Amino acid sequence: MMIRRLFTDIAGVYDRLNHLLSLGQDRRWRRIAVGMAQRSPRRILDLACGTGDLTFALARRFLDAAITGVDFTPAMLDRARTKAADSSNPTPITFVEGDAQRLSACEPPIDANAFDLVTCAFGFRNFPDPSAVLAEVRRALVTDGELIVLEFFRPTDAVLGALTALWLRLMTALFARGHASAYRHLRKSMRTTLTEQAFADLARTHGLMLAERRFLWPCCTCLRMTAAPTPG
Secondary structure, three states, X not given: OHHHHHHHHHHHHHHHHHHHHOOOHHHHHHHHHHHOOOXXXXXXXXXXXXXXXXXXXXXXXXXXXXXXXXXXXXXXXXXXXXXXXXXXXXXXXXEEEOOOOOHHHOOOOOOOOOEEEEXXXXXXXXXXXXXXHHHHHHHHEEEEEEEEEEEOOEOOOHHHHHHXXXXXXXXXXXXXXXXXXXXXXXXXXXXXXXXXXXXXXXXXXXOEEEEEEEEEOOOEEEEEEEEOOOOO
């Protein structure tokens, strides 16, 4: 799959490039996302965890939680496990290779009603079927559990869209030499991904209700959603 190849190619420089491309803002975005959680979760699932930056941010806040990170790119997970081995954080973290669209097929499988909090940073724009992922999220969450999504949604405002495109062109021109194909994909995915409203509407069809929204300068949004009771 093309997306897996792209992330395999950039796994070794992914963290550094993200920090450079965002001028360090991605660290702040993740701290804000973690801080939006309203519960004190004991079981956390981080989807599309990549090299684990959000996973470790969660571990630093929720010291008593058991955290599972899922990603479909082995090279990214290798980096995450290396970072975990170098960390002194006592929070238990398990990294699992798997497809967010079919969490029950992970090894070990992700069970129903197994998590109090699910997070996903910059993953939904790469999922071929976001609806399938949202269905899996609702299956994995307990009732009243939370989903926190940090994402570059497609802007509906023309000015914001133009500014975001300019930001990405400038940053990739400055910092992404040698990895142009991956960051061309970033620009393309931001043009084709769901708008924030379309995402919230789709999530609602799966029993995930928007509870809080924060726009994070210059081009990122964090949504907190709660899991409604399953019918029947």
